[in-house]
Amino acid sequence: MLIVLSGLPGTGKTTIARTLVPHLGATYLRIDSIEQGLRDGGLAEVGKAGYQIALQLAEANLALGNRVLADCVNPVAESREAWQALARKLGVGLLEVEVVCSDREEHRRRVETRQLDVPGLQAPSWQSVLEHDYQPWARPPLRLDSARLSPQQATQQILARLPAESFRQRPEPGA
Secondary structure, eight states: OEEEEEOSTTSSHHHHHHHHHHHHTOEEEEHHHHHHHHHHTTOSOOTTHHHHHHHHHHHHHHHTTOOEEEEOOOOSHHHHHHHHHHHHHHTOOEEEEEEEOOOHHHHHHHHHHOOOOSTTOOOOOHHHHHHOOOOOOSSOOEEEETTTSOHHHHHHHHHHTSOGGGOOOOOOTTO
């Protein structure tokens, strides 16, 4: 099973991913981490390289029978089609999730106060988020609004869309 969390910076993708991964026992691929690793390795302009590496890592893990959760902006049709093609190639399920934040002020607050956990990563400005090339989806994904859903509620909506064999429930901490 391949799950791709997409959306603009600051919408809550990573927060939802961190809540979701323990339920899936999935390999977690975060494009921010991959791209920063490329920059740290001396690549000045990462372009498509981060996505290409993530796709290759996803393919290797899916081929081993692992579940994969990708956390990325995934802003253009080309990147979305690449995830779709990978799922088709390997004959695995694909769940595309778009995370949005409908409360503009909350979204701005998140972007401007974001605590980065990837060393060296430069946070985007609110203006750069507003100007981001984010194309409409050709086919609608599962759309989750982080202004209206907690990470736990979003996780439950994602889990409800997966076949039962795609995840394993773990007891809540302290249960």
